[in-house]
Amino acid sequence: MMQQIYPQVNHTYAFELNKDMNFSAAHYIPDERAGVCSRTHGHTYFVNVTIAGNHLDEMGFLVNFRDIKSIINDTFDHTLINDLPELKDKMPSTELVAKTIFDMIDNHLNTLPHAPKVLQVFLRETPTSYVIYRGVR
Ligand SMILES: Nc1nc2c(c(=O)[nH]1)N=C([C@H](O)[C@H](O)COP(=O)(O)OP(=O)(O)OP(=O)(O)O)CN2
Numbered sequence: 001m002m003q004q005i006y007p008q009v010n011h012t013y014a015f016e017l018n019k020d021m022n023f024s025a026a027h028y029i030p031d032e033r034a035g036v037c038s039r040t041h042g043h044t045y046f047v048n049v050t051i052a053g054n055h056l057d058e059m060g061f062l063v064n065f066r067d068i069k070s071i072i073n074d075t076f077d078h079t080l081i082n083d084l085p086e087l088k089d090k091m092p093s094t095e096l097v098a099k100t101i102f103d104m105i106d107n108h109l110n111t112l113p114h115a116p117k118v119l120q121v122f123l124r125e126t127p128t129s130y131v132i133y134r135g136v137r
C-alpha cells in the first residue's frame, strides 16, 4: 500500500512497530477562511502509527496490528468526520484528526499490562499534505 519511509522517532525502546492503513472519510472546515475546504469534500486518508516498548505480550506481540487498524477504521472509515463524537467541538483538520488518533491509540495501549507507547501518528490527507503528531512531551 504505502511502502514509504516515514520520519523516524528517536527512542531507546527495544521494539518498534509500525502499522500503515487508510480510510475514506469526508469533512469540511467550518470557517470561511478555509475557502473551498469549507465545503464538504472527501479524502482517502493514509495513516502510519509508530508504537514502541520493551516487553511483548503472551503472543509475542507488542500490540496486535489488527487492533490498531480496528480502532482507527471503526471510528473514521466512511464517516463525515465533523459528526464524530471524538471530534465534538473541534475542527476536523489534519492536525486534530492526527491528535485524535494518537489519543485513541494511547488510551488502548494504557489498558495493556506490558505498557507499549505510541510515539508518532503520521496522517496524510492529500498527495501533498500530511501532519505528524507525537504528543506533548
Ligand atoms: N494546516 C492545515 N491546512 C489545511 C487543512 C488542514 O487540515 N490543516 N486542510 C485543508 C483542506 O481540508 C484540504 O483538503 C487540503 O488542502 P490542500 O493541501 O490545499 O489540498 P490540495 O489537494 O488542493 O493541495 P494541492 O497541493 O494544491 O494539490 C486545507 N488546509
Ligand SMILES: [Zn+2]
Pocket (backbone or CB within 6 Å): 027, 037, 041, 043, 125
Ligand atoms: Zn480536506
